[in-house]
Amino acid sequence: MEAVNEMTLTFASKSMNENFARAAVSAFVLPLDPTITELADIKTAVSEAVTNAIVHGYEYGEGQITLNAKILPGGRVIIKVRDKGRGIENIKQAMEPLFSTVGGERAGLGFAVMQSFMDSLKVTSKPGSGTTVTLEKYIIRRNRAVNDERG
Amino acid sequence: MNVKTVFDSGELTALLSGDIDHHAAREMRLVIDGDIERFHPGVLSLDFRRVRFMDSSGIGLIMGRYRLMKLTGGAVKLENVPPALERIIALSGVRTLID
Numbered sequence: 001m002e003a004v005n006e007m008t009l010t011f012a013s014k015s016m017n018e019n020f021a022r023a024a025v026s027a028f029v030l031p032l033d034p035t036i037t038e039l040a041d042i043k044t045a046v047s048e049a050v051t052n053a054i055v056h057g058y059e060y061g062e063g064q065i066t067l068n069a070k071i072l073p074g075g076r077v078i079i080k081v082r083d084k085g086r087g088i089e090n091i092k093q094a095m096e097p098l099f100s101t102v103g104g105e106r107a108g109l110g111f112a113v114m115q116s117f118m119d120s121l122k123v124t125s126k127p128g129s130g131t132t133v134t135l136e137k138y139i140i141r142r143n144r145a146v147n148d149e150r151g
Numbered sequence: 152m153n154v155k156t157v158f159d160s161g162e163l164t165a166l167l168s169g170d171i172d173h174h175a176a177r178e179m180r181l182v183i184d185g186d187i188e189r190f191h192p193g194v195l196s197l198d199f200r201r202v203r204f205m206d207s208s209g210i211g212l213i214m215g216r217y218r219l220m221k222l223t224g225g226a227v228k229l230e231n232v233p234p235a236l237e238r239i240i241a242l243s244g245v246r247t248l249i250d
Binding site for chain 2: 015016018019022036037040043044047048051054055105106107109110112113116117
């Protein structure tokens with residue numbers, strides 16, 4: 001299916017870019033007129049995926065994170081967050097809530113949040129060569145009468 | 152600075168603001184833990200009234216402070232949680248430990 005719109009960003013694996021990634025995706029999906037909740041869901045999931053790439057993929061080291069977002073017909077949004085970091089040995093275990101390899105300050109909820117806030121979550125990974133997280137969400141088409149208020 | 156702290160009558164209040172993500176949570180943690188060490192509060196009150204966004208790093212921040220306060224028999228309170236933050240808090244289950 002041909003994308004209505006698409007964008008790709010590559011940025012450094014630095015924690016200050018978590019905010020940048022959320023803001024960029026948020027601006028990209030805005031023409032679909034998402035509700036505040038839908039927008040918050042997408043921002044939260046993107047934040048989790050980018051944080052995982054920084055903390056687990058690159059283990060706070062240098063690296064590049066690629067974020068690709070597509071809008072498909074029918075309000076379908078597909079977001080891919082890719083790193084070329086260490087990869088995940090056991091995806092099933094990594095996705096279990098409260099499982100965190102770094103302990104301490106990480107709640108181990110990243111994948112649980114992505115799963116619960118998006119319509120679908122797919123993780124592909126190869127140890128030593130990186131991880132790709134694919135997030136999908138439908139932005140439900142509503143009565144566009146609200147557009148009048150916004151001008 | 153996205154955290155302001157006040158210590159009064161045994162209670163340390165941390166007024167958090169902006170977005171709580173992995174980047175911002177680090178600074179908040181350093182400030183709060185520094186004050187816990189300095190004042191030894193009986194209660195740590197985390198005030199979320201000015202928080203616009205929070206991902207699971209915020210849950211990590213809450214849980215980490217809960218564990219730290221518990222070491223000295225102290226308690227943690229969550230204050231003024233905006234409705235937008237309730238979903239992730241519910242998902243995390245921290246409410247079973249903290250009011």
